[in-house]
Amino acid sequence: MRHALCAMPTNCEKAMRKLYVEEKYCKGCGICVEFCPAKVLKTSEKMNARGYFPPESKDMEKCKKCGLCSLLCPDFAIAVSD
């Protein structure tokens, strides 16, 4: 978890949960959904305020907390913590 340079100053505490998606930053590009090695992330049915479909974590038991989704996210919208 990046704290010193955190993009989410307001939601840093929420990001301490296992996997947190900041929906208002998401642009629905689908990179995290495609690249998740454990196929935890799915595209949500709900639209965010900008009209994109953000990802949501379906079954968190499968999550290995590798952090690839937060690394690959171009919009700093996903945070993963141990």
Add this chain to the structure above:
Amino acid sequence: MYGDRFPTIFCPGCGIGQVLNYTLNAVDHVVQKDDVSPERFFFASGVGCSARLTSHYLRFDSIWSLHGRAPAVATGALLARPELKAIVFTGDGDVAAIGGNHFIHVCRRNLDMTLICMNNGLYGMTGGQSAPTTSRGIRSTTSPYGNVENAFDLCEMAITAGASYVARWTTAHPQQCIQAIEKGIRKKGTAFIEIMTQCPTHMKQEPAKMMKKFRSQAVRLPPEKERGPLDKDQFWVGEFVDKDQPEWLETYQKIIDRFQDKTQSA
């Protein structure tokens, strides 16, 4: 990072946001491991999509400078304050087309800076025209029947010009990118890191598909002897050069010290 300026201005799935993510991870590693103050980092950028990274989103010292002249601006900053760790964000239109000379001469002088080039193979901000780095046969808005020119290999140019560290990765190699940028920041001398990024808007493809395509196209660099010919779409990735050679600022400081000693003793 400025939290209130998010979400970023880039198109959905743009690789530039990913490069910023990798760079910040690398900077964070350097700050924590080497105990370097974040105030010692300095970011410069030129004009283009990639140039939006610095002064818009980073809470570091940063400058949004002239088109293609970001290496020159960073040179000036380094001459004034040699203790800075300069990171220059450039796009391929910035470093290959308009700022080609500045890029060559920064590599030649071997100044202590890290050049990160986001190569998406076209001019993104102006509408997807073909750039010097567009591969042969790729369709763009100015080459609707396929590009007829050969592409510019920036890494070969950096090696020829004499940079200390040259590497190329794609956005589909996150850990390798972070390690390369970290190494480049620590390196005394010019470090040139080319990161192939996707432009889903102008290539009209899905970002995840483009990244998977990068993964299939990228060929890890084998040792020098075994380097065979590549297929049409493939390109080498890996560390091309990692060598120690005299750095410009240190050499200049030695000259200054020598003359100051002489004047003091006289």
